Each structure stands twice: as C-alpha cells, then as structure tokens.
Amino acid sequence: MAHLDSVEVLTDEHLKNIVGDGIALARRQQPLKAFIPVFGSNTPLHNPKLKGQKPGEAHVQNYASLLVRIRDAMGREANNVPCEVCGAPRSLDARQLKDSAGRTPSFGRDWLPLAGAATEANLWPAASGSPHTCARCLLAVRLLPSALLLVDGRLTVLQSAPPDFADIFVRDLYDHVRVREQAGDVATVGTKEGKRALARRLLSVLDALRLQQRLGVVDSKTRVFAWYFTNAGDRADVALEELPSRALLFLRDVVHAGLGPEIERLMASEPRKDTEWTPGMLRCLEEGRDYDPLYPRAKHPGASVPLFELYQTRVLGRTTCALEVAHAIATALTGAVRRKDDLDSLRKPEAFRRSELRARVRLAMVAMAGEGRFSLADYRSLFPVRDGPGVAVAGDGWKVLGYYVHQTARNGRKHGEPPSALADTDTVSFIADRVLDRLLTVRGAQFVRDLVARAERTDDGWLRDQFLACAWREEGFTFVAWSALALDGHGRLAAREWVFQTRLHLAARLSEDALRRVLRPPWPEPAATPMSDSALPGVVAAALQNYLVEYVTVRGAHRLERDIVRPWLARRLGTQWLGERLSSPQRRAPLSSRTWRDWLEEPDGTRRAFQLGLAVCNAARRLIAVQPTPVEEPA
Secondary structure: OOOOOOHHHOOHHHHHHHHOOOHHHHHHHOOOOOHHHHHOOOOOOOOOOOOOOOOOHHHHHHHHHHHHHHHHHOOOOOEOOOOOOOOOOOEOOHHHHOOOOOOOOOOOHHHOOOOOOHHHHOOOOOOOOOOOOOHHHHHHHHOHHHHOEEEOOEEEEEEEEOOHHHHHHHHHHHHHHHHHHHOOOOOOEOOOOOOHHHHHHHHHHHHHHHHOOOHHHOOOOOEEEEEEEEOOOOOOEEEEEEEOHHHHHHHHHHHHOOOHHHHHHHHHOOOOOOOOOOOOHHHHHHHOOOOHHHOOEOOEOOOOHHHHHHHHHHOOOOOHHHHHHHHHHHHHHHHOOOOHHHHHHHOOOOHHHOHHHHHHHHHHHHHHHHOOOOOHHHHHHHOOEOOOOOOOEOOHHHHHHHHHHHOOOOOOOOOOOOOOOOOOOOHHHHHHHHHHHHHHHHOOHHHHHHHHHOHHHOOHHHHHHHHHHHHHHOOOOOHHHHHHHHEOOOOOEOOHHHHHHHHHHHHHHHOOOOOOOOOOOOOOOOOOOOOOOOOOOHHHHHHHHHHHHHHHHHHOHHHHHHHHHHHHHOOOOOHHHHHHHHOOOOOOOOOOHHHHHHHHOOOOHHHHHHHHHHHHHHHHHHHHHOOOOOOOOOO
16 A cells, blocks of 8 residues: 555555545444444444445545554553564554543444454453553554455455565555455455455466566575454454465465466366365365366366476376376377277266276286386376285276376477486385396396286285295295285275386396396395294294204204295195194193184185295294294283
8 A cells, every 4th residue: 555565664654645644544444344244334534324324425534534543553662561463562542532522432342353352352341451552553453454355254464474475465455455456345355255265366466476587585494374253243253374385386386387367267167165085275285185177077177287287296296297197198099099089988977987998098007117217206106106005006096097088189298307216215126126126036137027017917916926936035024014004994805006016127127138127135134033024913923933043053054944934935835734733732832722713714715824824934034044933822
C-alpha cells in the first residue's frame, strides 16, 4: 500500500500517509468480504444499525475517525506495558482512542484476531482483558483485509525466510485485490477454489519474478510458511504449515520453463473438492504424491512431456534414465502394434494390469540393463519400494509407461544420464553381487548371461539354491536374511519381485567391463555363534550345533564338508537323514522324535528343509573357521 520494496523500510510516516483522513480506506474496506471474517460484524464499519439496514456512509465516517485516532496515537502510546505483538516498550491505552464526544471504545480481544483463547475471540470480547499493543501494530492489523487469501475456507497469510518472497507475495496479492475491487468484485481471493487458490497465487508471484528476472529470490534455502486461521464464532483456530521446498522449487521451474499456463489448465481439470482421494496439485506437491491430471484419460490429454518429466524428476524423484527407459519401452510397444483397435486397447488405463504385458516390459528392462542403459536404482525410481516385510514395490511405474504409450514423441530429448547407483546398505544388490561373484568364479560370465536372459531359469527355487551355496561360502546368507526379503507380512512366500530385482541387477553388472566391475565385498562381521540367525527353535538349534561340533571334532573339517555339506547341497541328504541323526539313541542327548516331527510339519516341510540347509551350511563354515565349542542342550 505504501509502494515500498521491503517491509523493513516501512515507517510510521508511511502508515500515516496510507490512512490519510481514513475515509478512502474505510470506503474500500466496508464492502470487502474478508473484513468480517477477520474482525466480525460488531465494528464501527458495520454497526450500530437498525434491523434490515445496510452499513452506509455514517459507518464509514465513524470507522475513518477511529483509524485517524489510531494513526495519531503512533509514537505517543501512554501505557508502560510492552506491546504483545512486536515487543515495543509501550502500548496503547484505550483512553487515547476517545471519540469527539469523549466516549472510550470497548477495547477487547476482538480488536486483534486470535489474540486470546477461542472462547474469548468472538463470544465474550468485552469480558476479556484488553490486549496490550502499540498503535502501529493495531493499525497494521486493520489493514489485513486488503491482502488476504482464502484457502480451503481459512484465511491465509504467508511468511518466508528470508522475508523477500513473502513481501513480494503480499504486494502481488494486494495489487490483485485492487484490480478486483475496481471491477466490482469484493469476494475474498480464493473463494470456492480450495488449495488451488494458493497454488495460483504462487504461480502469479513467480511469473512476476520471471518477468523481472528475479527468480533467484527463490532457491533451496527459501522457507515459506502459511498461517491458516479462522476467527468465526466459537471455532476460532490457527495453524502454521510449512510449504515443502520441493513444491516451491517445482513451481519456480515450471514458470522458468514457460509452463505456467499449462499447469493452470491442469488445475482447472481437478475435482472441485480437494480431498485425500482426489488431491489437488498443491496437496500432491506438499506430500510428494503423484498428480493424476498429468496422465491422459478419455478426452483429457494430460500434460506435455516437458511438464510431465519435470514433475517426475523434481517431485517424485524418478531418474531421467528411468524415464528414458520407460519411453523406449512404450515406443517399442506401440511400434509393434499394427491395428488401431490394438493401439486403443494398449492406451487404456487398465492395459498395464495384464500380466502378459507386464512380463514383456520386465523382459525389456532386463535387456536394457544388459546393454548398460538401466539399473536397479533406476527401476526403483520408477517403481518405489514399499515399506514393510519382503521386497515389494508400488505400481506407480505402470502409470508412467501408460503415459508414454500416449506420448511417444519426446522431441528428440535425450538426457544422457548414466544409470544410477544404489546405496552400499541395499540388501538386494549386496546379495546379488555376492551371488554373481560366486557364479563368475565357478561358471563364468557367459553362463551367467545366458542364465539371466532366460526368465524361466531364474525363479525362487533358483534363488534358494544360490542362497544355500553362498551360505557355505561366506557370511550374510542366513534364514533371517532370507525371510526378510522373501516373506510377506503374513509369513507367506512372496519372492517374485526379489527374484526379478536380482536378475535385473545381475544383467546391469554383466554389462560392465570386467576390469571396471566392482562387486560388493563379503559381509564383514563374523557371527556370534554357529547358529546365529538360523531362527531354529532352541532345542533343535542346540541339537544340530552339538552334532556338527562332535562331527568336526572327531572326524575333521574335511569330512564335515565331504560327508554332510556337499551331499546336502547336492540334495543327496535331507530332513529325514538329519532327523535320524539328531534323534538317534546313540547320541548323548538325543532330540525328541516328536519334537522334531512337530516342528518339521509347521508350516511346510519345504521351507523347513531350506531353513535347516542354511543352518547346516552356515554352522559348518563357522565351525571350521573357529575352535568348536559344544553347547548345553536345553531341557
């Protein structure tokens, strides 16, 4: 209102000039729909009046007189109590606001929205204590309706650190309100727009900064906060929420790329209500969620490729390499279609729910990984890992492929980004690296390439065999580790996704030159006991450990490997043979046959056999490495 570049240079003289004689300001504020939600209707600008009477010029004159009295009290506050708003050493005394007839206004909490408890705000303003505030702060609050935004039914004020962005936002909003006033529109900006109102104002501000070549005001260090408040009846409330940096930076990049009008078009296609099930763009940005209007559906064309890929990379964290692969796969799928009906079928939202099509896509991904164009990290950026037991991914990546089936032309854009790498702590890639290290040693690279190329040869049974073989070779391949990756939350086998990710990682590793291929080293931490992480019941674990200890002590490590480990890996020995040995009466403390049978049959014999195999391989390797020590059998 003072046409200053920053609030930091605002002085009392500027505020006095804004108020002037108060008449123009009062006339402007009287019809504004934002005034009553802030201060209520019981103010000189609207009351007192007869029933059915509308506020008129007399109310304007009364309110203008009050504004002038507040203006004149600036710098002359008579109360020695500090201002509760800005901390100034002195605050306003209500007697300083006497009118020409000598009447002192009722100076209650309703003069400052939300200054007291919810029950004080509007229900009993006169009965509550007067607020301690300086005239400058009181006047600033009276100007609030001139630059307010309504977001989801709540009045909204923005704050930023550094303050530059919020200053620019308020100036832009004030100018917008003024333009609407001159056109006769006095509704609060954002009415019936939900959160789209805030998104549109942010885009407007960023576009103004672009035209001024000042987009640098917004960077990764800029923090923006929204104060949402309501001062209505007994529901007075306020909430402070930070707008995530990714939301602001995405909107900045959208404006910088000249995509502002397109994002406005997408927002216009949103459902009227912004809910958890039909979220608007700003909610999606705040929560890092996918935004449905980006995708084509029926007659809705979706987003352009530049906007779509900007959202995928900036908001959802997908790699450009993953998007390139998705585009290449979609292009290959559409290129293989000869009939229009088949193309229309491929472009339906439910097309990628078909298992046959998903299998073709996965096969193409493995092939591209084998060419060095894709990695497990890129796959996971396309299909994010879901929290919880087992290896499971969200199905969002199929929507990305569905988008590119509609938009096969990318204007020749190539990012040229190399495949991404995974963190060293990733378990799936660690196990895949160790499996590959063993296979390269015992079978060679060509054998592994042929193996990876044929999906039917790499199932969960194959992965179990590799796990057993590696358990005999090194640490880290235990039943606890296997269960964490292969079992779902109900304890059921669900290893398909793990098998595919292993296959994909092996293909990507094999694409690397042998001299550059750096596989993860073996697990560095030794196990505490021979039965560590076997998950066997105590009596079974103790019986098995003592049997193996006796065997290696009496016959030596070579015989333990030749007579037990190798035959077990070759499936010549199994649970029946082991049960007979552990429950043999010739043993010093034999395991009960009933205990063995009851455990072996629950939940299934196949899993128990695998669990025992891992326990045998891990314990035998550990016992050979250290001096064996028998353990006391549980009662």
